[in-house]
Amino acid sequence: MTADAPRLIHPRHWPTWFGIGAIRALAVLPLPVLHALGTALGLAMFALAGARRHVARTNIDLCFPDLPPDRRRKLTRDHFVQLGRSVATTGVNWFAPAARLDRLFVIEGREHLDAVIDRGENVILLAPHFVALEIGGIYLSRLYPTISMYQFIKNPVVDRVVRRGRARFGIELVERRSSLHQLVRRIRAGRLFYYLPDQDPGRRQGLFVPFFGVEASTFPMLSRFARLSGARVIPCVTEQLGAGRGWRIRFGPPLEGFPSGNEHADARAMNHVIDQAVTAMPAQYFWVHKRFKSRPDGAPAVY
Secondary structure, eight states, X not given: OOTTHHHHTSGGGHHHHHHHHHHHHHTTSOHHHHHHHHHHHHHHHHHHOHHHHHHHHHHHHHHOTTSOHHHHHHHHHHHHHHHHHHHHTHHHHHHOOXXXXXXXXXXXXXXXXXXXXXXXXXEEEEOOOBTTHHHHHHHHHHHSOEEEEEOOOSSHHHHHHHHHHHTTTOOEEEETTSOHHHHHHHHHTTOEXXXXXXXXXXXXXXXXXXXXXXXXXXOOHHHHXXXXXXXXXXXXXXXXXXXXXXXXXXXXXXOTTOSOSOHHHXXXXXXXXXXXXXXXXXXXXXXXXXXXXXXXXXOOOOO
16 A cells, blocks of 8 residues: 555545545446547536637637637637547546557657657657547557656545656656756656647746747747757657548657748747647637646637
């Protein structure tokens, strides 16, 4: 028994353990069944989660102003369906055995990654916030030594289950507040850094550069990590396939001339790569995040 076991089995955590048990039980269902349940969940969220629907629709309106209003509404609805499917398969993310995941994943563009590794170069995977982001990182850690950043969850039961589920194939999770030098050392040691870049870091930590033509506060850390570790940056997107067919990981070629020595230019280049990935499968981008919460001087709030 671990030292924190008595705290985790306290009666106040029993409802959480019940929920975790339900998630684990659902995970054994066939993926088409989970996607059907997720579709129903997503449509319910679209109908009932008015605040998040407003955030998603606002983001989509800003990023795709040339789409007719009815298509933007359909894109918002389709996003909630994809989001619901990702929620329904959470138990697969955390508990599915390796043999099952091997049957459910296909990988495209792996030659881009393997060529860089074969040359003995370090790698940062640029992994934007799509709905299948978590399971993509988990599966890659089965194939390659991997490191990623992690933010502690306040509920200790959920935190423990999530950390164990994500790390069960060997991924090394580094808390976001940990030393930058510690992370760089691990990249230099040959671990792939599965980097999630596209959250709003606020006005103080971010640089304002275009995201779909809209000035968005953007972390400048990718170019810093690449410069300090000497790593090549490779785009990596995980797609949730339809009809319960599983997932597809796609690697792109390494970014050329990156880092450039100019953090604004590098942040622009990073957002351009993300723009292209989102355009290819817009319904699966994480639109319910307030990507434009921080605004440049003089710009009005949008949410």
